[in-house]
Amino acid sequence: MNLEEFKHKTQIRVRTFEVDSQGIVHNINYLKYFEIGRVEYRRDMGYEILPTGIFNDGLKVVVVRNEIDYKSFAFLDNLLNIYTKISWIKNSSFCFEQVITYDPDNRIICSGKGILVNINVNSEPEKLSKKFIEEIKSFEQNLNILK
Amino acid sequence: MNLEEFKHKTQIRVRTFEVDSQGIVHNINYLKYFEIGRVEYRRDMGYEILPTGIFNDGLKVVVVRNEIDYKSFAFLDNLLNIYTKISWIKNSSFCFEQVITYDPDNRIICSGKGILVNINVNSEPEKLSKKFIEEIKSFEQNLNILK
Amino acid sequence: MNLEEFKHKTQIRVRTFEVDSQGIVHNINYLKYFEIGRVEYRRDMGYEILPTGIFNDGLKVVVVRNEIDYKSFAFLDNLLNIYTKISWIKNSSFCFEQVITYDPDNRIICSGKGILVNINVNSEPEKLSKKFIEEIKSFEQNLNILK
Amino acid sequence: MNLEEFKHKTQIRVRTFEVDSQGIVHNINYLKYFEIGRVEYRRDMGYEILPTGIFNDGLKVVVVRNEIDYKSFAFLDNLLNIYTKISWIKNSSFCFEQVITYDPDNRIICSGKGILVNINVNSEPEKLSKKFIEEIKSFEQNLNILK
Numbered sequence: 001m002n003l004e005e006f007k008h009k010t011q012i013r014v015r016t017f018e019v020d021s022q023g024i025v026h027n028i029n030y031l032k033y034f035e036i037g038r039v040e041y042r043r044d045m046g047y048e049i050l051p052t053g054i055f056n057d058g059l060k061v062v063v064v065r066n067e068i069d070y071k072s073f074a075f076l077d078n079l080l081n082i083y084t085k086i087s088w089i090k091n092s093s094f095c096f097e098q099v100i101t102y103d104p105d106n107r108i109i110c111s112g113k114g115i116l117v118n119i120n121v122n123s124e125p126e127k128l129s130k131k132f133i134e135e136i137k138s139f140e141q142n143l144n145i146l147k
Numbered sequence: 148m149n150l151e152e153f154k155h156k157t158q159i160r161v162r163t164f165e166v167d168s169q170g171i172v173h174n175i176n177y178l179k180y181f182e183i184g185r186v187e188y189r190r191d192m193g194y195e196i197l198p199t200g201i202f203n204d205g206l207k208v209v210v211v212r213n214e215i216d217y218k219s220f221a222f223l224d225n226l227l228n229i230y231t232k233i234s235w236i237k238n239s240s241f242c243f244e245q246v247i248t249y250d251p252d253n254r255i256i257c258s259g260k261g262i263l264v265n266i267n268v269n270s271e272p273e274k275l276s277k278k279f280i281e282e283i284k285s286f287e288q289n290l291n292i293l294k
Numbered sequence: 295m296n297l298e299e300f301k302h303k304t305q306i307r308v309r310t311f312e313v314d315s316q317g318i319v320h321n322i323n324y325l326k327y328f329e330i331g332r333v334e335y336r337r338d339m340g341y342e343i344l345p346t347g348i349f350n351d352g353l354k355v356v357v358v359r360n361e362i363d364y365k366s367f368a369f370l371d372n373l374l375n376i377y378t379k380i381s382w383i384k385n386s387s388f389c390f391e392q393v394i395t396y397d398p399d400n401r402i403i404c405s406g407k408g409i410l411v412n413i414n415v416n417s418e419p420e421k422l423s424k425k426f427i428e429e430i431k432s433f434e435q436n437l438n439i440l441k
Numbered sequence: 442m443n444l445e446e447f448k449h450k451t452q453i454r455v456r457t458f459e460v461d462s463q464g465i466v467h468n469i470n471y472l473k474y475f476e477i478g479r480v481e482y483r484r485d486m487g488y489e490i491l492p493t494g495i496f497n498d499g500l501k502v503v504v505v506r507n508e509i510d511y512k513s514f515a516f517l518d519n520l521l522n523i524y525t526k527i528s529w530i531k532n533s534s535f536c537f538e539q540v541i542t543y544d545p546d547n548r549i550i551c552s553g554k555g556i557l558v559n560i561n562v563n564s565e566p567e568k569l570s571k572k573f574i575e576e577i578k579s580f581e582q583n584l585n586i587l588k
Binding site: 310313314317320370 | 457458460461462464467469470517
C-alpha cells in the first residue's frame, strides 16, 4: 500500500454513534467513510451529487461490490484520513481503491475496494462517457483501462 | 404512563451497531425504534409503506416534531417492546405517543411523542381522510379530536 | 429564534446514507447532527471526548431529553450549519439549544433542545463542576442559572 | 450459490432510514444485516452476545475482512432473508458466508463473506476453543478445517 499513489484525501472525525461497546469504530461505518471519500473525490473534480443521488454531469452509479480489510482499530473522536483513487476503468464500470489512516500514530486503519457501475434510467449498465474517462486518466497516475 | 392504554406493541432487538462506547443504546437509535413502531402500527391496520415512502392508502406524512425522554439504559441484545398509540388527530396532523420497555426487569427505557403532518404532492398540509380518522377512532380508546 | 445568540457554529454535509426515499434527510439524522454540534461546542472550549465517551475534564453526561422541531427539508449534499448554545444550567444538568440552517436559501431546517445530566461512575447525577459552570457563564450571553 | 447449503436463516425488514434517494437499500446497510445474521446464528447455537460485545461462552471476535457482491436492489419495507453459514475454520479465525434473498420474486439481493478473528483480552489472536469447532463441525455440512 503506497499512500503516495493516492492523490485524493479527505478527512472525517469518528462520532459517538459510530463506535461500539468495545469502544472502537463499528466495522460497518468504514463503508460510510469510503462513500464520503468517493463523493468528495468527484467534488474535487468539479462535480456535485444532486438530491436524486445522480451527479450533475449525469453520472449515475450503483455499487456492485465492496471489500474491506480491517487492519487496526480506530477510536471515538479520531480524525481519520480517507485516501481515494480510481485504479481501473472498464466499459461501464470502474474501481475505487481506498485507505483510511490515522496520523498521530501513523497507522493504517483499513483498506478497501469498491466497484461501481454506471447505469441509465432503466438501471442498465451504460458506457462511461469519454469525458469521465479522460478526466480520470489525467488525474490518476497508474490507471488501468480494462477491456 | 399507563401501558394498558397502548393497544399496539412490536418488538426490536438492540444490535451491535446501536450501542455506544458506554455499552448502552445510543440516544439517536430510539427515534429509529419509534419509527419502526409507527410503520408497524399502520401495518397492523392493514396498510403498507411503499418504496416511495408513501403508504398504500395514499397517506404521505412528514414528521414535524419529535420529543423523547430517556428514563433508563438499554443494552446490547436487549429485546425491547415498542408501544405505540395515536393520542390526537387534528385537521391534517396527528400525534403518536410511544413507550419503550424492557420485560426482564420491567423497566421503562424511554417515552416520546411525534407529530406527523399529512401532505400532498406539493408538500403542503392536506386534510386527513375520513377513513383514516374513523379507523383510528375505532382503534384507540382515548383519542382526542382537536379543532 | 435569534441566531445571533448562538456563539458556536459548526458545519456538516448531508451524506448519501442520510436521506430517505423522498430524497430528504431522514428525521433521525438531525439528532446525529445535534450530537456533533454538542461535541464540537466542547472541543472549541478546549475539551476532547475520550474513547470511553467521557470528556477529558471528567465530564460524563447522559442525555435525558431531546426535542426537535422540523421546519423545512434538507437535501442530499447540502452543507448545513449547526448552531449550538447552552441556555441553562442546573445543579447537575444543563440544556443545549440548537438550530440547523442552510445558507444558500437562508432557511431554518430544524431547531431543538437536549437536556444532559452529569453522572458519576455509578451513573448517578453529580453536581457540575464550578469550572464548567464558570466557563459556560463567561461564554454564553443569556445563560440561566436554575435552582 | 446453493441456498440448501445454508442451514441458518433469519429475517429483517427494510426500514425507512435504510433506503437512499433512489428508493433502494443503501449499500452499507447490508453489512448491518450480515452482522444481525451472524449474531442470530450464534443465538440459535445457544449463545448470547453480552453488553460488552463478547459472547457468553467467552468468544470475542473482531472482523478482519468483509466482502459483498450486490446482485439486485431491495426496497423499502421488503422482508429479506439472511442466510448464514460458516464455511471454514482456521486456528483462530473463521469465515461467515452469507446470502440475502427476497422471497416474493425469488431474487438474490447480495452475497458476501466475513472473516472474524477470535481475540483475547489483549486483542491478540487466540486459538478457537475445541467446543466451538466441534459445534460448527456438527452443524455445518461442508465445513473446511484449514491449517
